[in-house]
Amino acid sequence: MKAFWKTYLALVVVCALGAYAYFVDSKKPSAEEAKNKKEKVFTVDKEKVKEIAVTKSEGEPVRVVKDGSAWKLAAPNEAPADSAQVDSMISTLTTTEVVRVVAEKPESLATFGLDKPRMTVAVVADGAEPMQLQIGAKTPDEQNLYAKSAATARVFTIPSTVEESFDKKPFDLRDRKVLHVNRADIKTLDIEGPEGKYSLAAKDKDTWVITSPVKSLAGRWSVDGLLGNLESLQMDEIAAEDAKDLKPYGLDKPARTVVLGLQDGAARRLEIGTPIDASKQKFYAREASRNMVVQIPQALPSDLAKGLGELRAKRLLDIAAYEVSGIELVVDGQKRMFARSSNKDAEGVDNYKWKKTAPEVKDLETNTVQDALFQIGAVEVAQFVDKPSAPASYGFDTPALKVTLSQEGKPPAWIELARKDGAVYARRDGDEAVLKLDAKGGDLIEAFKKL
Secondary structure: OHHHHHHHHHHHHHHHHHHHHHHHHHHOOOHHHHHHOOOEOOOOOHHHEEEEEEEEOOOOOEEEEEEOOEEEEEEOOOEEEOHHHHHHHHHHHHHOEOOEEEEOOOOOHHHHOOOOOOEEEEEEEOOOOOEEEEEEEEOOOOOEEEEEEOOOOOEEEEEOHHHHHHOOOHHHHEOOEOOOOOHHHEEEEEEEEOOEEEEEEEEEOOEEEEEEOOOEEEOHHHHHHHHHHHHHOEOOEEEEOOOOOOHHHOOOOOOEEEEEEEOOOOEEEEEEEEEOOOOOOEEEEEEOOOOOEEEEEOHHHHHHHOOHHHHEOOEOOOOOHHHEEEEEEEEOOEEEEEEEEOOEOOOOOEOOEEEEEEOOOEEOOHHHHHHHHHHHHHOEEEEEEOOOOOHHHHOOOOOOEEEEEEEOOEEEEEEEEEEEOOEEEEEEOOOOOEEEEOOHHHHHHHHHHOO
16 A cells, blocks of 8 residues: 555656646747747837937938927927838837847958948937947848947848838938828818919818808818818928028919918918929928928919819719608699608618608608609709809799708708709709709709609
């Protein structure tokens, strides 16, 4: 019995030691893993980096520093920095790995082009000693670069793409945005140029209206495109950091101006001057609160040259048929009412139906109603009459049709259509102009009369 227990205890001890060895060894990297694990050039938390300086054997040195949550260019001159460009540099800092160690104690740094480095990258981070990477010549195959840390004698190689990340001119690191606005914050636009002067205002997040010289609906997508161009407008070059005389740039009397009224009550004024040459590919411009003159691409000036007509709502009414929940029709003086009912199936699909509710109640063919609604969006304005004559001149003394649409999450919108001398005219909610419609206007009248 004693022999049995001795054997049993010995077996337990062996098993325990084996299990311990297994779990300890399983936590250790394999020889292959240890071989493949590469050393980082910089061991630094990207969130703690607060300064990067790059000195080159040729070209101006540059230095960027953290300023609150933003970055600014501190040398060779002070200016706001492009955060995306700086973030790219930081990503390179924190991800670059040593490809191969070529010499622990090199006899001569000149062999590797490190006696006079072609580039030195210095990094300052909170809670860490200042770091410096010196970059020398390319390796014979030109795939890598010789480099070393200023703190050690060891020479190693790094990917050649690292140089591209840091080889920046001061202008490359500047914030190139001209207006520094978010399109969601723009609430009014006042535009003036050779084509005239006009103003727009945001009615809601999806709707803009022209407020001057005529009250009229603006096209959603055309205005959205203009807002996008203003938000993303960037300078291609700096013509003058602090221009004392604006006349050489045509900015003493700007050819075009755009004043942006912002949600917080502030404003930005963009002034566009003369093209820089006969090709008109670039124009001089400035944001009026500063005397810095820049060159901008021709895209925005070209859009503005199209004038107010480009921004008008050319569709009769911009609606989404699936958002319409109710319809009120007045056809030849008689009112008809329609309502949409919603009925979701087990899979959550909305199988809605349309019903006529007045003057009598009856079910309708849903596709017939939807087709009529879709036709509203298909009709376009052929001509805007901004100073209309008396309503009878366009047939509005006896309109053929008036449609009022109730929409989910939006105020009702209406259109009124009339015929006169073979043409179809319309009036619409929020528009002082009379609209002469294209050939589809007559089809729209007939589609709604069938309901």
